[in-house]
Amino acid sequence: MTAKKKVSIEWLSGCSGCELGIVDLHEKLLAVLDEVELVRVPILMDTKDYVKADVGIITGSIRTEHDIHAAQAMRKACDAIVAFGTCPVYGGPHSSAYAHTKEELLDGAFRRNPSTKTSEAPQDVPRLLDGNRPLDSEIAVDVYIPGCPPGAAYIFDGLLSLLRGTDPRIGPRNVCFNCDRKMVKSQQPALRRSFDGSFDPEICFLSQGCICLGSVTLDRCLAPCMKAGVPCFACGGPSEAICLEPQKDVRSEVALRMAQLTKIPAEAVVREIEQQAKTHFAYAMASPVFRQKPTFLLKKWTRTAEGGR
Amino acid sequence: MKRTITIDPVTRIEGHARVEVDLDDGSRVTRTLFKVMDFRGFEVFLKGMQVESMPTITSRICGT
Numbered sequence: 001m002t003a004k005k006k007v008s009i010e011w012l013s014g015c016s017g018c019e020l021g022i023v024d025l026h027e028k029l030l031a032v033l034d035e036v037e038l039v040r041v042p043i044l045m046d047t048k049d050y051v052k053a054d055v056g057i058i059t060g061s062i063r064t065e066h067d068i069h070a071a072q073a074m075r076k077a078c079d080a081i082v083a084f085g086t087c088p089v090y091g092g093p094h095s096s097a098y099a100h101t102k103e104e105l106l107d108g109a110f111r112r113n114p115s116t117k118t119s120e121a122p123q124d125v126p127r128l129l130d131g132n133r134p135l136d137s138e139i140a141v142d143v144y145i146p147g148c149p150p151g152a153a154y155i156f157d158g159l160l161s162l163l164r165g166t167d168p169r170i171g172p173r174n175v176c177f178n179c180d181r182k183m184v185k186s187q188q189p190a191l192r193r194s195f196d197g198s199f200d201p202e203i204c205f206l207s208q209g210c211i212c213l214g215s216v217t218l219d220r221c222l223a224p225c226m227k228a229g230v231p232c233f234a235c236g237g238p239s240e241a242i243c244l245e246p247q248k249d250v251r252s253e254v255a256l257r258m259a260q261l262t263k264i265p266a267e268a269v270v271r272e273i274e275q276q277a278k279t280h281f282a283y284a285m286a287s288p289v290f291r292q293k294p295t296f297l298l299k300k301w302t303r304t305a306e307g308g309r
Numbered sequence: 310m311k312r313t314i315t316i317d318p319v320t321r322i323e324g325h326a327r328v329e330v331d332l333d334d335g336s337r338v339t340r341t342l343f344k345v346m347d348f349r350g351f352e353v354f355l356k357g358m359q360v361e362s363m364p365t366i367t368s369r370i371c372g373t
């Protein structure tokens with residue numbers, strides 16, 4: 001038997017949902033553990049050092065000075081670095097802090113928070129950086145596995161192919177590919193929110209007038225949300241087309257599709273997504289992917305919607 | 310002898326923390342601090358988001 005590969009995990013600014021995502025492999029985890037030795041896993045082990053490893057898995061984004069040091073230490077200690085989850089790949093849910101300054105965040109949480117007694121931000125903690133950033137703003141990344149967290153099937157496929165040096169089977173499909181709802185033409189005249197009345201569980205949310213981001217989101221989850229009656233909110237980050245094609249952006253792609261399926265004019269959908277940019281771009285707002293297209297105005301849209309702060 | 314025991318980082322918890330325990334000459338604990346080392350700003354950036362996104366995004370505060 002060949003020597004087991006050493007795997008080291010470090011978390012930056014995230015929620016640990018990605019670590020739980022690994023545990024979601026259930027008994028498949030045993031198959032992975034046949035091939036790897038875990039040398040550092042903060043949620044499970046007390047190893048505090050950045051020990052040498054073949055593969056370094058990093059969850060969470062770059063948000064504090066500590067995150068920079070930790071990312072650099074991991075890069076030095078590991079042969080390959082995996083950006084694991086939407087946080088290190090695109091910034092993650094706290095990407096929406098892009099709409100705010102660092103001072104606004106500290107004011108709201110500490111200095112002027114009506115529900116606490118603190119009047120100053122904590123001292124003696126790692127310095128908060130001006131913005132929230134993806135991992136590759138700081139170190140070179142070898143493998144990207146977005147998803148919030150990535151689904152077990154994708155983790156398994158990604159990790160095993162990395163360990164064995166084979167090509168992963170994962171393709172660049174969007175969420176709609178694994179959604180069972182049918183896109184049908186309808187007479188729906190206006191946009192609806194997901195709490196407005198009842199929705200047919202067999203029919204695509206877009207056909208029913210409700211914004212669903214499945215068609216512009218990379219599938220790293222097997223599309224669970226629509227089965228639970230929730231439209232896709234793009235926690236897995238933008239689809240390959242959005243990432244690679246400069247002329248395509250989230251709002252116009254969704255608007256086009258919705259206008260083809262319903263009686264809702266594309267402009268109305270574009271306007272809604274812009275006005276609710278904070279909701280619809282929440283998980284990847286910090287990513288440079290959106291800076292190279294008309295969505296570079298994201299900060300302006302969110303500020304206008306919130307009364308021009 | 311007065312001293313401080315520092316545990317940094319605290320492992321096997323969710324998130325980043327440091328614990329500092331101050332001891333006096335008789336090794337009695339005089340003060341214990343639990344410091345939370347990370348901050349993402351949910352208190353602020355959630356404002357202005359649509360209410361139906363709250364169950365899904367607030368679950369990302371800890372552990373999805």
Ligand code: SF4
Pocket residue numbers: 013014015016017018019059060084085086087088092093147148149369372373
């Ligand atoms: S990607 Fe999602 S699940 Fe993973 S740490 Fe970030 S917020 Fe949590």
Ligand code: SF4
Pocket residue numbers: 175176177179180181182183203204205206212213214215223226231232
């Ligand atoms: S847009 Fe949403 S509901 Fe429609 S097929 Fe795609 S994922 Fe399913």
Ligand code: SF4
Pocket residue numbers: 148175214217218220221222223224225226231232233234235236237
């Ligand atoms: S919100 Fe979309 S990308 Fe995220 S888990 Fe649900 S279906 Fe997948």
